[in-house]
Amino acid sequence: MLLTAGGLLLLIYNAVSLYQALAQAAPTIRALWPRVALGGIAVVLLVGILCGRLCARWARRQAQAPWLAVLPWQAAARARAVRVACLAIGGVLMPLPAFCGWGVSHAVAASGQAWAATSLAVCFMLAFVTAALPGAHHASEEEQLAQPDARPLKPALAWRLVAWLDQWAPRWTGLWAQGDSGGKLSVWWFGSLVIAGGSAAALSQSQSWTSPSVISAVIGGNLAYIAGLRGSPLLSPVLRTSPVSFAVVWAAMARGPLALSLLWFGIAALPAFVVSLGAWRPSLGGFGVLLLLNLLYSTAAAITPTSRRQALLMYGFALYAILYQGVHYGVAYGALVGVAELGLVAFLWRRARQRFRVHG
Amino acid sequence: MDEPMPLLEVTGLAAGYGRTRIVDGVDLCVQPGTWLGLLGANGSGKSTLLRAITGQIRLQAGRVLIGGIDLAEAPERAKQQFGYAVDGADLPEALTALQYLELVASIRGCAADAWPCGDLIGPLALQRWMHMRIGDCSLGTRMKISLAGALLDGPPLLILDESLNGLDPVASWRIRGILRELVEGGHHAVVLSTHMLETVATNCSDVVFLDGGAINHRWHATQLEAARNTAGGFEALVMQALLETRSAA
Numbered sequence: 220m221l222l223t224a225g226g227l228l229l230l231i232y233n234a235v236s237l238y239q240a241l242a243q244a245a246p247t248i249r250a251l252w253p254r255v256a257l258g259g260i261a262v263v264l265l266v267g268i269l270c271g272r273l274c275a276r277w278a279r280r281q282a283q284a285p286w287l288a289v290l291p292w293q294a295a296a297r298a299r300a301v302r303v304a305c306l307a308i309g310g311v312l313m314p315l316p317a318f319c320g321w322g323v324s325h326a327v328a329a330s331g332q333a334w335a336a337t338s339l340a341v342c343f344m345l346a347f348v349t350a351a352l353p354g355a356h357h358a359s360e361e362e363q364l365a366q367p368d369a370r371p372l373k374p375a376l377a378w379r380l381v382a383w384l385d386q387w388a389p390r391w392t393g394l395w396a397q398g399d400s401g402g403k404l405s406v407w408w409f410g411s412l413v414i415a416g417g418s419a420a421a422l423s424q425s426q427s428w429t430s431p432s433v434i435s436a437v438i439g440g441n442l443a444y445i446a447g448l449r450g451s452p453l454l455s456p457v458l459r460t461s462p463v464s465f466a467v468v469w470a471a472m473a474r475g476p477l478a479l480s481l482l483w484f485g486i487a488a489l490p491a492f493v494v495s496l497g498a499w500r501p502s503l504g505g506f507g508v509l510l511l512l513n514l515l516y517s518t519a520a521a522i523t524p525t526s527r528r529q530a531l532l533m534y535g536f537a538l539y540a541i542l543y544q545g546v547h548y549g550v551a552y553g554a555l556v557g558v559a560e561l562g563l564v565a566f567l568w569r570r571a572r573q574r575f576r577v578h579g
Numbered sequence: 580m581d582e583p584m585p586l587l588e589v590t591g592l593a594a595g596y597g598r599t600r601i602v603d604g605v606d607l608c609v610q611p612g613t614w615l616g617l618l619g620a621n622g623s624g625k626s627t628l629l630r631a632i633t634g635q636i637r638l639q640a641g642r643v644l645i646g647g648i649d650l651a652e653a654p655e656r657a658k659q660q661f662g663y664a665v666d667g668a669d670l671p672e673a674l675t676a677l678q679y680l681e682l683v684a685s686i687r688g689c690a691a692d693a694w695p696c697g698d699l700i701g702p703l704a705l706q707r708w709m710h711m712r713i714g715d716c717s718l719g720t721r722m723k724i725s726l727a728g729a730l731l732d733g734p735p736l737l738i739l740d741e742s743l744n745g746l747d748p749v750a751s752w753r754i755r756g757i758l759r760e761l762v763e764g765g766h767h768a769v770v771l772s773t774h775m776l777e778t779v780a781t782n783c784s785d786v787v788f789l790d791g792g793a794i795n796h797r798w799h800a801t802q803l804e805a806a807r808n809t810a811g812g813f814e815a816l817v818m819q820a821l822l823e824t825r826s827a828a
Contacts, residue, residue: 389686390684391671391679391682394673394678395671395673395674395682398674455665455669456630456665457669457671457679457682460635460661461686461687462659463686576654577637
């Protein structure tokens with residue numbers, strides 16, 4: 220309840236801030252209005268496609284739930300139910316782009332506010348329907364049999380590299396956390412991180428410049444941590460009825476992803492040292508920032524252990540708030556927000572610990 | 580002679596979900612050498628009571644002492660005193676049975692085969708499942724794995740929430756034999772919630788009947804012994820209690 224209210228307040232605050240920023244930049248935006256309008260439409264089309272695909276996938280999964288699978292429900296009827304669900308959800312979401320269109324045009328005092336709202340709503344719905352409806356036809360038996368839950372766990376290569384960390388008590392907690400969510404540390408993701416790091420390192424080398432290397436080390440390290448960390452065992456009665464503390468369980472789940480994160484940081488930050496042996500300060504600073512970012516994501520994952528999306532959203536919002544305040548009102552103000560967020564982090568950690576322990 | 584310290588002492592316990600109270604005013608005392616049966620209709624609050632005792636839900640009132648240790652004040656030390664057979668559906672599906680036992684053993688600081696009654700893998704016919712994912716095991720096999728985990732390191736108090744229900748007859752007979760042996764040794768106690776009257780009639784030394792979230796009837800060893808001497812005696816006792824409760828309602 221508290222979190223929902225907090226999130227809502229943060230959302231309203233950000234919307235108001237955005238409105239003010241748009242109002243301040245109104246003359247520039249009005250001068251570039253055709254381009255802004257086209258850009259807005261493109262963004263709304265992309266978001267609509269993304270939402271439509273996600274919605275169709277979600278609705279198909281619901282239509283293929285085990286309790287429905289055993290009922291004599293024809294494939295055509297199932298696909299129809301999926302389509303109806305997608306249309307209903309699209310209809311519920313449609314006012315959002317309309318509101319955004321109206322808000323932007325109102326903020327910059329552009330003419331045709333109703334037109335902006337309507338056109339964005341129509342664009343969104345078109346994109347949503349185009350992406351969602353073809354997906355509804357895939358509600359086939361084959362898909363039903365290929366539910367992700369039925370697949371045996373195959374830990375990814377990157378995860379196996381640090382699996383030995385899972386040998387310490389409580390054993391196998393990291394593997395459990397990875398497997399429970401049906402997720403695994405994707406080789407694809409890890410590979411893309413390596414490519415990003417390699418590019419930054421090459422840039423560092425060619426430009427004799429340390430920043431890209433450190434920045435990619437921080438971002439890559441944090442992404443590796445996010446990719447590896449899952450908090451689902453925190454809710455399990457197996458651990459909650461065992462003589463083990465919240466901190467120990469948390470450390471057990473985080474040690475693998477943290478090792479990966481630090482390994483990544485080490486590899487990507489290395490060029491900074493190679494380029495200039497004296498440039499240890501940026502790397503050290505980057506290391507501190509990486510630890511803070513990992514702590515921030517840890518909090519989000521601890522408070523929403525079953526939903527990775529919620530954790531990512533919470534983390535993204537927190538990060539955005541710090542960056543936004545820092546960019547618009549100066550580093551000191553951003554740091555102030557950062558300190559306030561650290562207070563929030565401490566509070567949320569306490570909540571997560573209480574939920575695990577129940578007593579005390 | 581001094582009475583031994585109770586392994587479980589519950590005083591004025593009230594617990595539930597959100598603001599709803601499911602169990603209220605529950606008092607229990609379980610001495611070593613006791614097998615307490617917890618009976619009650621569906622929704623009577625048996626599982627909620629066991630969840631409160633094992634620290635899974637917050638107490639709304641009352642106190643829980645496990646081996647003399649307050650669960651609220653020292654949860655980790657108190658939890659060292661009991662083994663809880665979690666529901667099969669709550670086991671970590673991604674792990675194999677062996678990994679699960681190693682996980683529990685690493686927390687308890689013992690070997691993964693440190694059972695107080697000798698080997699459990701053979702008697703429970705778990706050999707072929709040890710390297711298979713728990714997610715691929717049947718309900719009965721999951722319950723066997725859960726029971727094997729609860730018995731690791733031989734905690735003095737064993738708490739089983741309908742844990743014998745899904746077992747095959749041989750495994751059920753073997754596990755009841757093991758539990759009986761432990762209880763008769765005088766250092767352990769069992770709290771078993773179940774609907775299986777026969778198990779309660781033949782094994783339990785004390786029985787409480789839960790209705791509407793409160794203890795409605797209690798039968799002690801002497802009453803149970805007397806009931807056992809007549810055919811269907813215990814079943815008649817329970818049915819009489821159930822009917823009395825319904826007519827009073």
